Amino acid sequence: xxxxxxxxxxxxxxxxxxxxxxxxxxxxxxxxxxxxxxxxxxxxxxxxxxxxxxxxxxxxx
Amino acid sequence: xxxxxxxxxxxxxxxxxxxxxxxxxxxxxxxxxxxxxxxxxxxxxxxxxxxxxxxxxxxxxxxxxxxxxxxxxxxxxxxxxxxxxxxxxxxxxxxxxxxxxxxxxxxxxxxxxxxxxxxxxxxxxxxxxxxxxxxxxxxxxxxxxxxxxxxxxxxxxxxxxxxxxxxxxxxxxxxxxxxxxxxxxxxxxxxxxxxxxxxxxxxxxxxxxxxxxxxxxxxxxxxxxxxxxxxxxxxxxxxxxxxxxxxxxxxxxxxxxxxxxxxxxxxxxxxxxxxxxxxxxxxxxxxxxxxxxxxxxxxxxxxxxxxxxxxxxxxxxxxxxxxxxxxxxxxxxxxxxxxxxxxxxxxxxxxxxxxxxxxxxxxxxxxxxxxxxxxxxxxxxxxxxxxxxxxxxxxxxxxxxxxxxxxxxxxxxxxxxxxxxxxxxxxxxxxxxxxxxxxxxxxxxxxxxxxxxxxxxxxxxxxxxxxxxxxxxxxxxxxxxxxxxxxxxxxxxxxxxxxxxxxxxxxxxxxxxxxxxxxxxxxxxxxxxxxxxxxxxxxxxxxxxxxxxxxxxxxxxxxxxxxxxxxxxxxxxxxxxxxxxxxxxxxxxxxxxxxxxxxxxxxxxxxxxxxxxxxxxxxxxxxxxxxxxxxxxxxxxxxxxxxxxxxxxxxxxxxxxxxxxxxxxxxxxxxxxxxxxxxxxxxxxxxxxxxxxxxxxxxxxxx
Numbered sequence: 106x107x108x109x110x111x112x113x114x115x116x117x118x119x120x121x122x123x124x125x126x127x128x129x130x131x132x133x134x135x136x137x138x139x140x141x142x143x144x145x146x147x148x149x150x151x152x153x154x155x156x157x158x159x160x161x162x163x164x165x166x
Numbered sequence: 167x168x169x170x171x172x173x174x175x176x177x178x179x180x181x182x183x184x185x186x187x188x189x190x191x192x193x194x195x196x197x198x199x200x201x202x203x204x205x206x207x208x209x210x211x212x213x214x215x216x217x218x219x220x221x222x223x224x225x226x227x228x229x230x231x232x233x234x235x236x237x238x239x240x241x242x243x244x245x246x247x248x249x250x251x252x253x254x255x256x257x258x259x260x261x262x263x264x265x266x267x268x269x270x271x272x273x274x275x276x277x278x279x280x281x282x283x284x285x286x287x288x289x290x291x292x293x294x295x296x297x298x299x300x301x302x303x304x305x306x307x308x309x310x311x312x313x314x315x316x317x318x319x320x321x322x323x324x325x326x327x328x329x330x331x332x333x334x335x336x337x338x339x340x341x342x343x344x345x346x347x348x349x350x351x352x353x354x355x356x357x358x359x360x361x362x363x364x365x366x367x368x369x370x371x372x373x374x375x376x377x378x379x380x381x382x383x384x385x386x387x388x389x390x391x392x393x394x395x396x397x398x399x400x401x402x403x404x405x406x407x408x409x410x411x412x413x414x415x416x417x418x419x420x421x422x423x424x425x426x427x428x429x430x431x432x433x434x435x436x437x438x439x440x441x442x443x444x445x446x447x448x449x450x451x452x453x454x455x456x457x458x459x460x461x462x463x464x465x466x467x468x469x470x471x472x473x474x475x476x477x478x479x480x481x482x483x484x485x486x487x488x489x490x491x492x493x494x495x496x497x498x499x500x501x502x503x504x505x506x507x508x509x510x511x512x513x514x515x516x517x518x519x520x521x522x523x524x525x526x527x528x529x530x531x532x533x534x535x536x537x538x539x540x541x542x543x544x545x546x547x548x549x550x551x552x553x554x555x556x557x558x559x560x561x562x563x564x565x566x567x568x569x570x571x572x573x574x575x576x577x578x579x580x581x582x583x584x585x586x587x588x589x590x591x592x593x594x595x596x597x598x599x600x601x602x603x604x605x606x607x608x609x610x611x612x613x614x615x616x617x618x619x620x621x622x623x624x625x626x627x628x629x630x631x632x633x634x635x636x637x638x639x640x641x642x643x644x645x646x647x648x649x650x651x652x653x654x655x656x657x658x659x660x661x662x663x664x665x666x667x668x669x670x671x672x673x674x675x676x677x678x679x680x681x682x683x684x685x686x687x688x689x690x691x692x693x694x695x696x697x698x699x700x701x702x703x704x705x706x707x708x709x710x711x712x713x714x715x716x717x718x719x720x721x722x723x724x725x726x727x728x729x730x731x732x733x734x735x736x737x738x739x740x741x742x743x744x745x746x747x748x749x750x751x752x753x754x755x756x757x758x759x760x761x762x763x764x765x766x767x768x769x770x771x772x773x774x775x776x777x778x779x780x781x782x783x784x785x786x787x788x789x790x791x792x793x794x795x796x797x798x799x800x801x802x803x804x805x806x807x808x809x810x811x812x813x814x815x816x817x818x819x820x821x822x823x824x825x826x827x828x829x830x831x832x833x834x835x836x837x838x839x840x841x842x843x844x845x846x847x848x849x850x851x852x853x854x855x856x857x858x859x860x861x862x863x864x865x866x867x868x869x
Contacts, residue, residue, distance in 0.1 A: 117432070119433075120436055123440075124439070126675070127440075130410075130668070134410045138403045138407060148321075149323060149324070150392075150402040152321070152323040154392060154393070
């Protein structure tokens with residue numbers, strides 16, 4: 106089943122390695138996002154609006 | 167905590183705003199000129215400085231680096247200060263940045279029509295200007311990071327991540343793609359040759375689109391769209407995913423510009439795969455932008471700025487769907503080298519960049535002048551005229567592309583090309599080119615309307631050069647932040663390093679094997695360096711910008727090998743500093759043109775293309791008969807080429823001109839037999855020698 110991925114020769118390495126690098130990177134980003142707290146993302150999304158209420162809460166962590 | 171008062175610097179925003187408008191009008195006007203030149207060749211005005219080959223790069227540079235570039239700096243200087251609750255780090259650096267950038271643009275506007283060009287697309291400027299760009303870019307970086315360091319807002323909003331990624335990636339792209347060996351004040355040769363040069367150039371070219379035309383605009387979208395709609399961004403989490411996946415994937419997609427060329431096929435496949443993957447982050451960003459308007463769509467009806475933003479985002483979505491589709495080999499086989507690419511680029515430039523720039527100008531100028539926009543109605547008229555302009559531009563170009571692409575490939579039932587004369591396919595699409603010019607004129611007239619509207623707005627208000635603001639001072643961090651990303655957001659230098667690593671991975675995986683493993687570029691023993699005369703001719707070919715209309719790479723299709731000859735091999739380009747494969751065929755491919763026609767044909771064709779090709783839209787080049795070959799530069803050119811690895815014999819530079827004159831004399835003698843009397847020291851002789859050499863190293867001559 107994994108023969109196409111394991112049994113590599115010549116230039117095939119570059120292609121499969123590239124996809125693996127992307128896959129690992131993507132998983133890391135996904136973990137970051139899943140662990141992100143909602144109050145934090147709410148606060149960050151309000152930043153451009155320069156909301157005074159949010160300004161007071163900027164040190165909420 | 168102490169409440170601090172400070173001022174935002176609006177003067178620098180105003181200055182970049184005015185520069186955006188001014189250079190936008192210039193860039194679009196030159197664009198209109200090159201559009202009409204492609205229909206009415208007399209619009210080349212029969213002078214070297216106004217011919218299509220020299221003016222087309224002026225248009226692309228003016229629009230990308232002058233209009234969009236100034237637009238980026240305007241948006242960044244406005245939003246950065248407010249997102250960080252701090253004035254720009256240094257007013258002096260802001261001024262150096264502004265005036266330095268304008269001088270660079272001015273230098274480009276002077277040197278490109280004079281024929282000083284490297285020929286690398288979107289990187290045509292010669293080495294002194296490259297150095298100036300590097301210095302000014304560093305000034306911008308110091309000013310930006312200085313502001314980030316002295317900020318009063320602890321966390322960096324996603325827009326600033328996009329600005330950081332833009333800064334670091336453009337620096338890398340510019341430096342790597344500008345490694346040149348100067349041979350004179352305004353002439354240099356690239357370090358890379360042939361396939362390797364092509365890979366570096368399109369790694370740069372593609373990512374200049376990504377990190378100059380896209381990421382800074384995404385950053386500005388994430389700031390200005392919530393401001394205009396007065397609503398927070400739809401999903402902050404999606405913006406994080408958008409950022410990291412976009413900067414990671416974009417950098418790999420460059421080789422899709424080189425499909426079916428002699429670039430190793432594994433690199434082509436890699437480019438295709440990552441191009442398809444690119445749809446996800448691009449559309450993620452577009453959707454995030456459009457959904458920010460949820461519950462605020464009623465404002466789109468009344469607010470011209472939001473109208474412009476909606477079309478900008480839609481154009482971004484269209485262009486970023488179309489890009490991956492064009493990367494599919496089956497689509498690319500028809501679309502590449504046609505007007506489809508031109509249409510694709512302009513949907514992005516006119517729709518995404520242009521319309522967002524207009525939206526920001528309409529929004530920011532009244533704000534910094536403390537007044538309302540002079541006329542919303544006029545802005546709405548601009549919106550509709552501009553939208554119509556985009557449609558009139560893009561639709562005829564798509565039509566022209568499909569017509570011409572299919573005509574190139576059509577065979578008769580007997581198995582011969584149905585349209586063997588390339589010119590017949592060009593003439594077929596001229597009506598579409600006329601419509602395109604109308605589209606461009608509409609778009610330009612909309613921009614002129616905006617200029618008037620904004621001038622009146624400025625006259626009505628007064629510039630708030632130093633806008634007062636207040637914010638709490640940023641206290642030192644005492645708590646241990648658990649989230650890695652939140653810690654990262656507080657450390658801009660570390661953030662920059664990680665972004666740098668992310669964007670370097672793709673380039674390294676693609677470039678290192680191509681540079682270091684010899685089997686990727688097989689050499690051909692019959693391929694020899696250019697003679698001194700051919701080398702001089704090649705430099706004239708570069709100076710006149712022939713590469714803007716003629717490719718030099720025959721793809722392995724029956725329709726191309728029958729039309730042009732044997733398909734191009736990697737080993738044929740090993741002495742080509744720079745490569746000249748081109749990206750558009752307004753005229754035919756020239757890689758196998760050597761020995762196809764007699765010298766007299768080339769002489770007549772360059773003097774007046776309609777003599778050999780009635781109806782041709784190619785401009786004439788009469789000055790090539792008057793101007794002398796710059797033989798004083800031959801030695802320096804040979805020496806430079808040898809330094810770059812071209813195997814000229816030792817001390818050949820000392821007698822290279824002797825060979826040059828001998829070869830020139832043989833061409834002149836041949837022309838004399840055709841009753842053409844021309845001096846052997848004229849540029850036309852050199853360019854004829856170069857054209858006659860093209861593709862002949864492995865060309866099989868019929869007996």
